[in-house]
Amino acid sequence: MSDQIVENPTYMEHIRHFFEDIDLDHMSQKGIDLSTYESLKANSTDVFFQTLPPNANMPPSDERKWSKKRSDTFKNWIRNGHPFGSPKLQSLKPSQAGRIRKDARNLLEGEIDKLTLAFSELMKRDTDDPDSYFALAGMHWYPLPFKCKHHEDRYNPWHRAYLEKFENALRSVDGCEDVTLPYWDITSPPPEFLFKEPFDSYTLPIDIHANYKAGYKTQRFSANDIETNVQSARISDTITHAMNQPVWGDFVSYTNQGIESAHDAGHGACGPTLSNTDAASFDPIFWFFHSNWDRLWWEWQQIMSATTLWTFRSTIKGNTEFLEPPFNDLDPFSRTADKTIDLNSMGIGYELQSDLEEADPQALARSGFGSLIAGQGILVNQMTQASVRLKGIDRLKIPGSFKAILKSNGELVGQRTFFQSTEPRDCESCQMKAKVNLDFPVDINAIAGKELTVEIKVLTPNPDVGPRMPLHAIGNPTLNVRMLLQEK
Numbered sequence: 372m373s374d375q376i377v378e379n380p381t382y383m384e385h386i387r388h389f390f391e392d393i394d395l396d397h398m399s400q401k402g403i404d405l406s407t408y409e410s411l412k413a414n415s416t417d418v419f420f421q422t423l424p425p426n427a428n429m430p431p432s433d434e435r436k437w438s439k440k441r442s443d444t445f446k447n448w449i450r451n452g453h454p455f456g457s458p459k460l461q462s463l464k465p466s467q468a469g470r471i472r473k474d475a476r477n478l479l480e481g482e483i484d485k486l487t488l489a490f491s492e493l494m495k496r497d498t499d500d501p502d503s504y505f506a507l508a509g510m511h512w513y514p515l516p517f518k519c520k521h522h523e524d525r526y527n528p529w530h531r532a533y534l535e536k537f538e539n540a541l542r543s544v545d546g547c548e549d550v551t552l553p554y555w556d557i558t559s560p561p562p563e564f565l566f567k568e569p570f571d572s573y574t575l576p577i578d579i580h581a582n583y584k585a586g587y588k589t590q591r592f593s594a595n596d597i598e599t600n601v602q603s604a605r606i607s608d609t610i611t612h613a614m615n616q617p618v619w620g621d622f623v624s625y626t627n628q629g630i631e632s633a634h635d636a637g638h639g640a641c642g643p644t645l646s647n648t649d650a651a652s653f654d655p656i657f658w659f660f661h662s663n664w665d666r667l668w669w670e671w672q673q674i675m676s677a678t679t680l681w682t683f684r685s686t687i688k689g690n691t692e693f694l695e696p697p698f699n700d701l702d703p704f705s706r707t708a709d710k711t712i713d714l715n716s717m718g719i720g721y722e723l724q725s726d727l728e729e730a731d732p733q734a735l736a737r738s739g740f741g742s743l744i745a746g747q748g749i750l751v752n753q754m755t756q757a758s759v760r761l762k763g764i765d766r767l768k769i770p771g772s773f774k775a776i777l778k779s780n781g782e783l784v785g786q787r788t789f790f791q792s793t794e795p796r797d798c799e800s801c802q803m804k805a806k807v808n809l810d811f812p813v814d815i816n817a818i819a820g821k822e823l824t825v826e827i828k829v830l831t832p833n834p835d836v837g838p839r840m841p842l843h844a845i846g847n848p849t850l851n852v853r854m855l856l857q858e859k
């Protein structure tokens with residue numbers, strides 16, 4: 372970080388980099404958290420005086436004492452009202468990790484053979500074997516007594532640990548010690564090999580639930596249909612939007628255009644099995660699909676300089692409690708948050724896509740979502756976007772994943788998928804988040820002066836409710852329209 376006075380510093384671009392892990396560690400042991408925006412803001416005057424040259428107390432070691440220029444920059448930040456700002460986006464670099472997960476499109480024939488062997492052997496293992504395909508897939512939902520790790524902060528971390536566990540099992544097969552789990556970039560058609568044995572389907576050897584008995588064979592749409600569904604769900608736009616959010620809560624959001632909303636839409640796009648939490652992880656494509664969400668999270672962490680626990684915390688505007696040890700009481704979390712947040716510490720990395728190596732992340736346009744600081748002024752674009760929020764959906768009344776369809780004078784203007792079990796009432800974490808909101812980004816011209824209507828389609832056929840849920844049966848959700856504003 373070059374040492375000069377910055378007149379208008381922001382937290383994300385400048386201030387958070389003034390603190391090193393060792394200092395953050397040290398201060399947190401004293402019960403003072405300086406690693407998040409809110410906590411630093413609350414302590415900013417103290418920090419200013421403690422670090423003020425020439426007789427500063429902090430940081431304790433001489434080499435890390437703040438210069439006068441840095442101190443002045445910090446003072447400017449306080450004076451300007453602690454602006455949050457956006458980070459200087461970092462470009463992606465090839466990973467040095469030992470385990471590189473490749474883009475599934477780039478696998479060599481020998482690599483597909485080895486992966487085939489690893490999957491086949493896992494599928495042959497006895498269902499009692501904790502490293503069998505059955506037992507591993509069964510950890511996601513049925514048949515285990517589950518605790519849902521979806522639609523909350525631990526969604527990404529839990530799945531990261533889960534993928535590692537699955538990959539370790541693949542590598543436990545003789546001759547497959549160097550196998551890694553490739554990722555399927557959902558914005559491109561699924562690679563052909565995923566439609567051949569053993570990747571095309573899995574048949575349950577024993578019952579996992581009344582609806583999923585021994586002999587149930589996983590079902591998936593054709594590659595063409597998946598491609599079409601991904602396009603009509605605008606998953607690529609959602610991913611781009613999510614990747615440009617500097618705040619963790621905006622990145623991970625399922626309500627708005629965050630990564631979990633892209634994930635939910637992706638589940639719905641792939642087929643009957645993947646569309647439903649109950650058995651999704653038994654379809655082998657699940658693993659390639661999820662490797663991709665983990666890759667995107669890791670890329671986001673790199674772009675935002677948030678690859679370690681401390682730097683990751685600087686992106687969190689809300690509650691950080693989910694990171695406290697024990698990070699998670701649910702298998703496969705045995706590790707603390709720092710190890711899961713930092714993929715490097717797990718020795719895992721992702722192959723860069725060739726078109727990304729040259730990419731300039733600054734060129735990714737910031738979109739106009741997120742909250743703006745009124746004091747800084749806002750711009751209302753002429754060709755503006757609006758966001759329609761379907762608010763207060765009682766999802767516990769809906770048996771399984773569902774699609775919310777937004778129509779304007781009877782014409783489709785948006786669709787959103789929400790991924791859940793057919794029995795969400797069984798899950799404690801789903802019960803705690805019984806009411807959910809879904810946002811639809813729309814062009815204002817497509818809705819102005821027109822009648823907006825909503826339909827809720829159940830993705831897993833259910834004889835009790837039929838294909839559509841009446842809105843009065845799901846808590847009469849409301850529709851709200853917001854204009855999307857941009858920072859001046």
Ligand SMILES: [Cu+2]
Pocket residue numbers: 634638661
């Ligand atoms: Cu998933």
